[in-house]
Amino acid sequence: MNRMTGKIVLVTGAASGIGRASAVRLASEGAIVVCADRNLAGAEETAAQLPGASAVEFDAASAEACRKVVDHVIAKHGKLDVLCNIAGIGGFGHAAQIADEEWDRLVAINLSSIFHLSKAALPHLEKTQGNIVNMSSASGLVGAAYASAYSATKAGVVGYTRTVAIEYASRQVRVNAICPGGVDTPLIAGGAVMGQIEGIDFALVARMSPKMAPLARPEDVAAAVAFLASDDARFITGIMLPVDGGQTAG
Known part of the structure; x- marks a missing residue:
């Protein structure tokens, strides 16, 4: 497929995981990708x-860095499509038991960065009738035990995405989000996260298990990114697309 031919795409978090897989998928469809990462x-x-x-x-925790990376794309390519x-x-x-500093860091990187990047990008996306694909989470749609701060940031992404989609629909700028569930990364596969929580109730954790097995691959999420970024999704805006193997289905 060549759905992204001629498109200039900025991908944050492109050094690994879902970000890298998305950059690879978008480039395979013809996009010129700017890979941004700390x-x-x-x-x-x-x-x-x-x-x-x-x-x-690129440091997602810095509002100035968010503005500068968009300026970098415009200076280098003259436009931004996605x-x-x-x-x-x-x-x-x-x-x-979540430390104040951890809360602040999660909010800065997972939520505030999306605000700062989108604010800088939207005037340019109006010119190209482009779009934004945000990364939320299944934990932003339903409660997830031991993830209160993380879930709060991802729920914030949901609210921000829906609101900006409404505001910019008449300006022909689409804004959507993807909500992955468990994705097979070394951290998740090794059980490192939950294994470090003292007194964990695994029955609560199991409530958020995918109905399908095994876990998703980063490439599964990247396929959804490429779809929403492409003109195949030209009449889709304001959606939260779960890629979670039925995790949030009920």
Whole structure:
């Protein structure tokens, strides 16, 4: 498929995981991808695989960095067609034991970065009638034990996505979000996250298990990113697309 031919796409979190898989998928469909990540070496490794791609160092926790990375894309390519807000971090633990600094960092990276990047990108996306694909989570749609701070940020992405989609629909800018469930990354596969929580009730954790097995691959989520970013989704805006193997189905 060549659905993205001629499109300039900014992908944050492109050094690894879903971000890297999305950059690879979009480039395979013809996009010129700017790979942004705090891990510049990882972003460069991703970009090196892709025709016409480039890498830029980017700290999602910094409002200034969010503005500058959009300016970088415009200076380099003269336009922006798609913004993929994929950079994010996890954070898990008992609700009463989450440190203030951890809360602030989760909000800055998972939620505020989407605000700052979108704010900078929207005037340019109006010119190209482009779109935004945000990364929320199944934990942003339903409650997830031991993920109160993380879930709050991802629920915030849901509300922000829906509201901006409404505001910009008449301006021909689409805004959607994807809500992955469990994705097979080394961290998840190794059980490292939940295994570190003292006194965990695994019955509560099991409530958020996917109905399908095994876990999703980053490429499964990247396929959804590519669909929403493409003109195949030209009449779709304001949706939260679960890629969760039935995790939120009930």
